[in-house]
Amino acid sequence: MTKLQKELPKVGRWAEEKYKLLKCYIDIFSTGMKNKWPQRVYIDLFAGAGSAIIRDSNTIVDTSSVIALNVKNPFNKYIFCEKDNKNYTLLKKRVKRDFSQSNFKIINGDCNEVIDEIIGEIPSDSNVLTFCFVDPFGLHIKFDTIRKLSQGRRIDFLILLALSMDAVRNKKLYIREDNDTLDNFLGGKSWRAKKAAIKNMNRNDFRRFLINEYSNNMYQIGYKKPSFGNTKEIKASDNLPLYHLAFYSKSDRGYDFWREAKKYSTNQLSIEFPNGL
Numbered sequence: 001m002t003k004l005q006k007e008l009p010k011v012g013r014w015a016e017e018k019y020k021l022l023k024c025y026i027d028i029f030s031t032g033m034k035n036k037w038p039q040r041v042y043i044d045l046f047a048g049a050g051s052a053i054i055r056d057s058n059t060i061v062d063t064s065s066v067i068a069l070n071v072k073n074p075f076n077k078y079i080f081c082e083k084d085n086k087n088y089t090l091l092k093k094r095v096k097r098d099f100s101q102s103n104f105k106i107i108n109g110d111c112n113e114v115i116d117e118i119i120g121e122i123p124s125d126s127n128v129l130t131f132c133f134v135d136p137f138g139l140h141i142k143f144d145t146i147r148k149l150s151q152g153r154r155i156d157f158l159i160l161l162a163l164s165m166d167a168v169r170n171k172k173l174y175i176r177e178d179n180d181t182l183d184n185f186l187g188g189k190s191w192r193a194k195k196a197a198i199k200n201m202n203r204n205d206f207r208r209f210l211i212n213e214y215s216n217n218m219y220q221i222g223y224k225k226p227s228f229g230n231t232k233e234i235k236a237s238d239n240l241p242l243y244h245l246a247f248y249s250k251s252d253r254g255y256d257f258w259r260e261a262k263k264y265s266t267n268q269l270s271i272e273f274p275n276g277l
């Protein structure tokens, strides 16, 4: 194994499905919007190192930030946030080496803490359309961070909801009064009113409950409410559920793009853009 392979983050095979879906969505979004929005911005709150190595193999794959930089119709600006020093350094090296022509800013920090700096990097004109990818390992994204980002701007989100990997696994701990993980993730304590029912929920019902709560909260801040089926569930090779990818937009068009992306990535077809996109 080379030095680079040793340094890169390891991901499971299932991550390839996430990358494929992200690529499909970004391709459709950037092609569909390039003539409608003069400025398109990509934000990656959990940016990673730019590439990763598939566990149990020597295959190196591009990850979210590099997938977005490589898109056919590039964004006008890229804002990356990465907390881990090693991943941050790897990403900076890769972007400077391969994408020096792109307009980018890479911030080293916890996205929940440096959100004002991230917002400060978004051009303030009214003709900016932003797409934000949120890809944590667990329930590490605070709803307040999403709320702040969404205030007064057109920004669509693709959010990895780590329901099976984290929420379901740690349900007993997270519903305790002295644990604020779900309060932060859902942006308040109102979910606690249903605590008695939550205790008796099976895994599926608990997942569904969290998606509904999350989508209700997005609705409260101006997003259209997607149905449970509008999220994409990613499973491990043994068919065990891992997480959901949930898309949120303030416009119907955004959901059209998301539906197309899910269709094309699932069918593993090369992308042919439907009429009008």
Ligand SMILES: C[S@@+](CC[C@H](N)C(=O)[O-])C[C@H]1O[C@@H](n2cnc3c(N)ncnc32)[C@H](O)[C@@H]1O
Binding pocket: 045, 046, 047, 048, 049, 052, 063, 064, 065, 081, 082, 083, 084, 087, 109, 110, 111, 112, 135, 136, 137, 140
């Ligand atoms: C699941 S990985 C995803 C990486 C990348 N998006 C990809 O496509 O593979 C999550 C990344 O977020 C970083 N991270 C964890 N907590 C963070 C936080 N609070 N703010 C910013 N980055 C964080 C981790 O170091 C890791 O590189």
